[in-house]
Amino acid sequence: MLRPLLLLALCSLSAVVLASSPPVSALHRLADETYWHSLGHYERGKLGGWRSYVDDDDFFLAEGGEQDPAAELAATLAALYAPADQGDRHAQCVYPARTRWLREQLSLTDLLAVECSEFTTWYAEVAPHSAVLVFPAAYLNSPSSMFGHTLLRIDQADIDTQGSPLLSSALNFGAFIEGLDNSILYAWRGLMGGYPGLFSLLPYREKIGEYSRLENRDLWEYRLNLTPDETGQMLEHVWELKQIRFDYFFFDENCSYRLLELLEIARPGLRLTAQFPLTAIPADTVRAVIDAGLVESIDYRPSRERELLARTEPLETEELNWVRQLADDPQVLEQSDYLELPADRRALIQDGAYRLVRYRVTGEERDAANAAQSYRLLQAINRNPPPRLEVERPVLPEYGHESRTLQFGLGSRGDQTFAEYGLRMAYHDLLDNREGFPMGAQIEIAQLRIRQYEGNRWKLQRLDLAGIRSLTPVTPLLRPWSWQLAAGLERVPEGDQDRLVGHFNGGGGFAWQLGDGLLGFALATARLEHNPDFGAAISPAAGFDSGLLWRNGAGNLLLEARGDYFHNGEARRRISFAQQFELHDDIGLRLGLERSFTHRADGQTEVQLQLRWYYY
Numbered sequence: 371m372l373r374p375l376l377l378l379a380l381c382s383l384s385a386v387v388l389a390s391s392p393p394v395s396a397l398h399r400l401a402d403e404t405y406w407h408s409l410g411h412y413e414r415g416k417l418g419g420w421r422s423y424v425d426d427d428d429f430f431l432a433e434g435g436e437q438d439p440a441a442e443l444a445a446t447l448a449a450l451y452a453p454a455d456q457g458d459r460h461a462q463c464v465y466p467a468r469t470r471w472l473r474e475q476l477s478l479t480d481l482l483a484v485e486c487s488e489f490t491t492w493y494a495e496v497a498p499h500s501a502v503l504v505f506p507a508a509y510l511n512s513p514s515s516m517f518g519h520t521l522l523r524i525d526q527a528d529i530d531t532q533g534s535p536l537l538s539s540a541l542n543f544g545a546f547i548e549g550l551d552n553s554i555l556y557a558w559r560g561l562m563g564g565y566p567g568l569f570s571l572l573p574y575r576e577k578i579g580e581y582s583r584l585e586n587r588d589l590w591e592y593r594l595n596l597t598p599d600e601t602g603q604m605l606e607h608v609w610e611l612k613q614i615r616f617d618y619f620f621f622d623e624n625c626s627y628r629l630l631e632l633l634e635i636a637r638p639g640l641r642l643t644a645q646f647p648l649t650a651i652p653a654d655t656v657r658a659v660i661d662a663g664l665v666e667s668i669d670y671r672p673s674r675e676r677e678l679l680a681r682t683e684p685l686e687t688e689e690l691n692w693v694r695q696l697a698d699d700p701q702v703l704e705q706s707d708y709l710e711l712p713a714d715r716r717a718l719i720q721d722g723a724y725r726l727v728r729y730r731v732t733g734e735e736r737d738a739a740n741a742a743q744s745y746r747l748l749q750a751i752n753r754n755p756p757p758r759l760e761v762e763r764p765v766l767p768e769y770g771h772e773s774r775t776l777q778f779g780l781g782s783r784g785d786q787t788f789a790e791y792g793l794r795m796a797y798h799d800l801l802d803n804r805e806g807f808p809m810g811a812q813i814e815i816a817q818l819r820i821r822q823y824e825g826n827r828w829k830l831q832r833l834d835l836a837g838i839r840s841l842t843p844v845t846p847l848l849r850p851w852s853w854q855l856a857a858g859l860e861r862v863p864e865g866d867q868d869r870l871v872g873h874f875n876g877g878g879g880f881a882w883q884l885g886d887g888l889l890g891f892a893l894a895t896a897r898l899e900h901n902p903d904f905g906a907a908i909s910p911a912a913g914f915d916s917g918l919l920w921r922n923g924a925g926n927l928l929l930e931a932r933g934d935y936f937h938n939g940e941a942r943r944r945i946s947f948a949q950q951f952e953l954h955d956d957i958g959l960r961l962g963l964e965r966s967f968t969h970r971a972d973g974q975t976e977v978q979l980q981l982r983w984y985y986y
Contacts, residue, residue, distance in 0.1 A: 397447070400475055401440035408634045409468055409607065411616075412439050423623060423631075425566070426615040431461070447472060454482045463489050467606035467635065489609055496539050496571065498605045499527040501636070503592040503629070503665070504540070504577070505656050507767060508811065517797060517813065518652040518767065520626045523574050523591070524605065527598070535591075536575040541608060543569050543628040545618040567618030567628065569611050578671070586732065589671035590767065592656065594664045596636050604636035626655035633664065640664075645986070649773065651796055653806075654986055657768040672761040675848070678729050680761045682722040682847060689719055690846040696723035697730070700746035717756040723747055726847055770806025771956050771984035773797050777819070781962075781978030790831065790978065792819040800839065800919055801926045801950040803958050803984065809921060810841030810852075810881060810889055817858075830870060834858040841891045841919065843883040852881040852891055854915070862942065863968050864903060872900040877915055887921035897934050904938055911936040925950040925958065943967045956984040 400406055407413075411423040415437075422429075422436040431449055435442035446468050449461035462469045463486035472478060502523040522541040529535065545565035578589070596604070617623060627650040630642040645658050659665060672680070682693060692711070695702045696719065702708055708716070724747040731740050777792030795816035798807050814837040821831045839854040855876040861868040877895030884890045897911040917930035926949070933943045946964040953959055960980045967973045 396476070397444060398440060400472075401443045403475075405471060405635075405638050406439060406443060408631065408638075409471065409610075410435075410439055410442055411631060423616055424614060425617045429610075429614045443472075447476075450478070450481055454484045457484075458486060458488045460484045460486070462486065465610050467603060467610055470603065470606060492609065493602075493605065496524055496605060497526040498524050498601045499598045500525045500529070501594045501596050501601050501604070502535075502538075503594055503656065503659055505590040505592065505652060505767065507588040507590065508653075508808075508813070517620075520629055520652045520655060521577065522629055522632070524571075524601065536573075536578065538574040539571050540574040540577040541569065541571050541629075541632075542577065543567055543616075543625045565618045567616040567623070568613065569608060569628070571608065586673045586675040586729075588673050588676060588764070590656075591669040591671065592659065592665045593667045593669070594633075594659075595666040596633075596664070600636040604632050607632065607635045624650055624652075626650045626652045630655055630658070633659065637664075649795060651773040653767045653770060654773050660768060668766070670763045674725070674729055674732065676761060677759060678722065678725040678847070679845065681718065681725055681756075681759055685715075685718060685722065687846065689715060690722075692719045693722040693726060693847060696720065696747065697726040697743075700743050700750075703746065703750050713754055717751070717754045720747055720750045720754065721756040721759075722847075724751060729848075765806050767806050769955075770798070771803045771958075772986045774984070774986055775802075776983045776985065777980055779960075779978045779980035781976060781980075783976040784974050786823055788824075789822045790819055790980070791822070792817065794818075794834075799837070800841075801928055801948055801960060802982070803950070803952045803955065804921060804926055805955065809887075810839070810843070810891075810919060812837065812839035812854075814838070829861070830859070832858065832860040834860075841881040841889060843881045843889060845883075849880070851878055852893060853878045854893065854895075862899075862901070863966050863971065863974055869901065869903065874898045877913075879915075884918075889919040890917070891919070892916040895932075895934070899936075904936070904940070906938075909936055909938060909940075911940075925952040939969075941969045950982075958982040958984070 407420075412420045413423065415421045420437055420439055424430075424436065427436075430436055430442055430445075432438065432441040432445035435445060446461065446465065449465075450469060450472065452460060454460065457463070462481070462484045466486070466489055469481075473481065502525065504521050504523050506519045506521075508518045521543075523535065524539045524541055525535065526538065529538065545567055616628065627643060627646060630646070630650070634640045634642055640662055642655075642658055642662060646655065682690060685693065689711075692702070692708060700723075703720075711719070724744060727740065727744055727747065731737065734740075773796045775792075775794040777790070777794070779790040779792070781788055781790065794814060797813045797815060799812045799814055800810070814834060817832070817834040817837070819831040819833075821829045823829065834856065835858045837854075837856040837858075839852075841852045842850040844850070853876070857874045859870055859872055861870050875895060875897035877893040879891065879893030881889055881891040893915045895913045895915050897913060899909050899911065900907060901909060911934040913932065913934040915930070915932045917928060920927040920929075928946075928948050930946050931944070932946075933941070935941050944964060944966045946962065948960060948962040951959040951961070958981075960978075960982060962976075962978045962980065964976045965973055966976070
């Protein structure tokens with residue numbers, strides 16, 4: 371008896387759906403709509419057909435829906451007419467953005483009313499009214515944040531009059547990591563798509579703490595001109611992506627690319643993701659959002675470190691000593707020689723000491739002794755308040771040069787002339803056009819250089835997988851390490867010739883601000899090299915890297931000396947000079963002079979003039 375009744379019910383449901391279905395031609399037209407492709411995160415496959423960026427079967431209703439937008443649309447339409455007693459599991463509740471769009475496109479006035487209590491409650495709590503694109507600046511000491519990061523802040527209607535941005539929600543897409551992967555494994559798995567990427571929605575104050583406090587990163591907030599309706603329909607799609615997995619790749623399918631997809635949901639007709647077929651560097655995606663006319667205003671939140679340096683910048687050496695003493699022991703507040711200082715100078719010293727204490731405990735668990743120390747300093751600040759802190763706003767990150775670089779050079783090595791052709795996928799080195807980039811920071815990924823010598827002889831000069839340098843100057847209050855890492859293939863001198871070898875090297879030391887725009891550095895280095903001439907598969911070396919970096923009126927100048935001393939007696943030394951001339955925002959001319967020495971041959975001199983074009 372039960373089986374016939376079930377068959378009868380299924381036939382009745384099918385009849386209802388068929389009676390309500392639009393013509394097949396209309397469904398095919400809708401399946402070809404760009405907006406439907408955006409809802410399914412579809413892209414054209416490299417060999418034809420379709421594929422979805424979503425790597426989670428739970429997102430699709432149709433068998434093979436990840437490769438068939440038409441089948442997924444038909445399955446969605448059928449599911450919308452399912453019995454209303456499914457409650458929060460009903461397709462109208464699980465896919466509110468799909469439901470809204472199909473209802474509008476097909477005039478589905480006969481859809482059953484379904485109570486979606488979970489979605490309704492969540493949507494009311496977020497209360498989306500407007501959106502802000504947030505860009506935490508690049509942070510070299512975190513592999514996942516070397517290029518910066520982007521997220522969206524979702525604000526309520528009264529944010530400007532009665533609310534606070536700290537009460538808003540932060541919409542973030544990031545790699546989901548289980549366990550504790552070290553930095554090298556994290557970088558490798560991030561490059562290869564070894565982590566799942568998930569969307570998360572959490573209080574914005576937590577992200578403020580993570581980026582500007584824990585990681586000491588400046589925050590840029592770009593208020594978008596999305597309407598409340600546009601912001602709302604974007605959040606409807608975020609609900610559809612709850613706990614849905616994407617493969618996460620650092621360079622393309624990353625936080626920035628996924629947020630561009632959401633903006634295309636919010637405002638149909640935007641063509642943001644199409645601009646990033648290979649890589650999606652956060653600064654470039656911010657520039658694309660601005661160029662699309664989506665930004666109406668920009669706010670800046672300095673990091674804890676920048677605030678500390680700005681507050682203590684006007685202090686003299688002796689006053690900075692007082693800052694350190696107060697940060698170590700607040701009892702110094704009662705010393706007679708400290709109290710003899712002018713009140714206005716004590717106000718600056720006390721505020722600087724408080725900020726130094728807070729900087730030192732960044733990322734640590736709350737400690738009673740540190741809390742008591744901070745409280746003593748706060749009491750002194752309240753009794754003798756300093757003037758309002760004004761932090762100079764740095765150059766906007768989108769004003770920097772484009773991320774990809776084409777290189778063309780002419781030069782000579784010894785008595786041989788050559789032409790050199792190069793491509794760097796990302797991002798910036800110490801000499802590149804400086805606007806929008808911090809001094810002493812370098813991130814180079816996937817760089818290829820090929821040389822053409824006289825007689826049409828071609829050589830692979832170098833293939834860099836990565837080259838990262840962080841030269842952060844020591845200050846009277848802070849002593850950060852400077853460091854560098856590099857890996858790839860490069861040519862090294864072998865007598866009168868050269869040889870292509872594989873290498874991995876790194877180093878650590880310190881940098882110093884020697885003057886306005888002048889940075890000196892000295893690092894101890896270590897190198898592992900695969901060189902067929904050495905016999906051993908891997909040969910280690912110890913060495914040094916030191917130099918001067920000068921920002922001058924023409925651009926950047928780097929004077930550098932390096933040495934590597936191998937365990938087998940091989941010794942290499944190199945002195946180089948290079949000046950970048952900034953011809954345009956995205957064009958640079960670089961003059962380089964290098965003298966290299968080995969203990970087995972006379973020194974070789976290389977001169978090169980190189981044109982660099984920064985583009986995306």
